[in-house]
Amino acid sequence: MRRQGLTSVSAAFCLLAVLAGKAWASEPTLAEKLSALVAAYPDIIDRVDGNALILRDGGAPLVIDDGRTKSHVEKLAKADIEDSLSQIYPLGTCARPPAVDFDPGRIRSEALLKRLYGGNAASVRRDLVTVSWFGERLRVTKRHGAAQALKAVAADLSRRTELRRYLVPSAGTFNWRPIAGASTLSVHSFGAAIDLNTDFADYWRWAGKAGGGAFRNRYPLEIVAIFERHGFIWGGRWYHFDTMHFEYRPELVAIARAAGANACGR
Numbered sequence: 001m002r003r004q005g006l007t008s009v010s011a012a013f014c015l016l017a018v019l020a021g022k023a024w025a026s027e028p029t030l031a032e033k034l035s036a037l038v039a040a041y042p043d044i045i046d047r048v049d050g051n052a053l054i055l056r057d058g059g060a061p062l063v064i065d066d067g068r069t070k071s072h073v074e075k076l077a078k079a080d081i082e083d084s085l086s087q088i089y090p091l092g093t094c095a096r097p098p099a100v101d102f103d104p105g106r107i108r109s110e111a112l113l114k115r116l117y118g119g120n121a122a123s124v125r126r127d128l129v130t131v132s133w134f135g136e137r138l139r140v141t142k143r144h145g146a147a148q149a150l151k152a153v154a155a156d157l158s159r160r161t162e163l164r165r166y167l168v169p170s171a172g173t174f175n176w177r178p179i180a181g182a183s184t185l186s187v188h189s190f191g192a193a194i195d196l197n198t199d200f201a202d203y204w205r206w207a208g209k210a211g212g213g214a215f216r217n218r219y220p221l222e223i224v225a226i227f228e229r230h231g232f233i234w235g236g237r238w239y240h241f242d243t244m245h246f247e248y249r250p251e252l253v254a255i256a257r258a259a260g261a262n263a264c265g266r
Helices: 006-021 029-039 072-077 110-117 121-125 141-158 161-166 221-229 250-259
Strands: 047-048 052-055 130-132 138-141 194-197 232-234 245-248
Touching: 006 141, 047 141, 047 232, 110 138, 110 141, 141 161, 141 221, 141 232, 141 245, 141 250, 161 221, 221 232, 232 250
Parallel strands: none
Antiparallel strands: 047 052, 130 138, 194 245, 232 245
């Protein structure tokens, strides 16, 4: 895979800005969503070719839609690329209780993530860099602008000293591990996620219901808006909520902007 420099990162965000500035008149098509996906990762994704995603690493194309009808549980366990784009993430400074099984971004194609960031812990580690985070040094992947995006988040948050108690100590970034209670890998495995101070965290498994407990959030929504501005999605948008969790998913943020998906208007 080619090494990504500042120029390519900037170009990717410019193209995403164009996509985000285009208001889709209706529910975006899969083709429109895939355009945002390609624009988000130009150094590794070359193009869409029929039902395949062609990558620049010389590996096999990735199937976009495997043709299987899946339950929500099955999508969480073994999503294809189409599944991962099937729910539109909403943006904004509102945090309403999510609808049942509304998990935009929590449905992930692990095969795609491995091609984006590395197929094992060792390969991911090679691209980790240090990001200063309010007195802490966090390990984050430099691939696809993730580390630069987190630095931009930190710069914006540094202007809001009253928010610092929610941010540190961070509960972690890179950690090659499966999601709790699942066999699929967490986005922390790829160095593209951060957890905030657990003192304010709420998590669906802690809420006491097998299908997702009563939603609660104790983080100021100004924090959420700043993360979203720089391409991160928030686990507080999910029915299976994880309010301390943010992960770098610029394609979902671009789709949300273009689709006008507003968390305050749903």
